[in-house]
Amino acid sequence: MAVRTITEYPGTVLAEVGKPVERFDSELAALADDMFDTMYHAEGVGLAAPQIGLGLRFFVMDCDGIKLVAANPEIVATEGEQSGQEGCLSVGKVPAVVVRPLRATLRAQDLNGEWFEREAEGYAARCFMHETDHCDGKLFIDHLPKLRRDMVVKRFKKEKSWK
Ligand code: NI
Numbered sequence: 475m476a477v478r479t480i481t482e483y484p485g486t487v488l489a490e491v492g493k494p495v496e497r498f499d500s501e502l503a504a505l506a507d508d509m510f511d512t513m514y515h516a517e518g519v520g521l522a523a524p525q526i527g528l529g530l531r532f533f534v535m536d537c538d539g540i541k542l543v544a545a546n547p548e549i550v551a552t553e554g555e556q557s558g559q560e561g562c563l564s565v566g567k568v569p570a571v572v573v574r575p576l577r578a579t580l581r582a583q584d585l586n587g588e589w590f591e592r593e594a595e596g597y598a599a600r601c602f603m604h605e606t607d608h609c610d611g612k613l614f615i616d617h618l619p620k621l622r623r624d625m626v627v628k629r630f631k632k633e634k635s636w637k
Contacts, residue, residue, distance in 0.1 A: 492531040495545040500586035522608030533605035544582035551579040
């Protein structure tokens with residue numbers, strides 16, 4: 475188990491569509507352990523493989539009572555609408571209000587390669603969508619109007635320069 479380095483915006487891997495997970499072995503389980511360690515260390519609620527520099531469709535989350543590992547995730551259904559604050563470990567947790575569906579159904583494979591579906595509402599649904607987006611090379615700021623997106627990036631760069 476180890477804490478990995480988080481890839482930050484504008485790392486190219488963050489903008490790439492991840493490759494499918496094909497091997498469900500001890501190496502994948504060890505990767506999930508490292509990703510949970512990295513996520514908890516950074517006090518995040520979700521972490522996708524591209525955020526540690528791996529172009530892979532894989533994420534872990536522990537958000538609002540839902541803790542899971544998702545390989546080859548897809549959002550298969552959504553319903554309603556919610557507007558709420560969101561941030562990302564790859565963008566220095568700078569918050570911005572993002573409008574997303576209220577409910578989402580995630581379809582993915584677990585560490586044994588078994589397919590499962592899980593429904594969530596509110597914050598956990600937001601997390602499903604945010605992390606699945608990472609696997610598709612998309613960041614939460616891609617959902618923002620250009621002006622607000624530029625403001626988040628500007629603030630992130632400014633805060634980074636203080637460290
Ligand atoms: Ni993120």
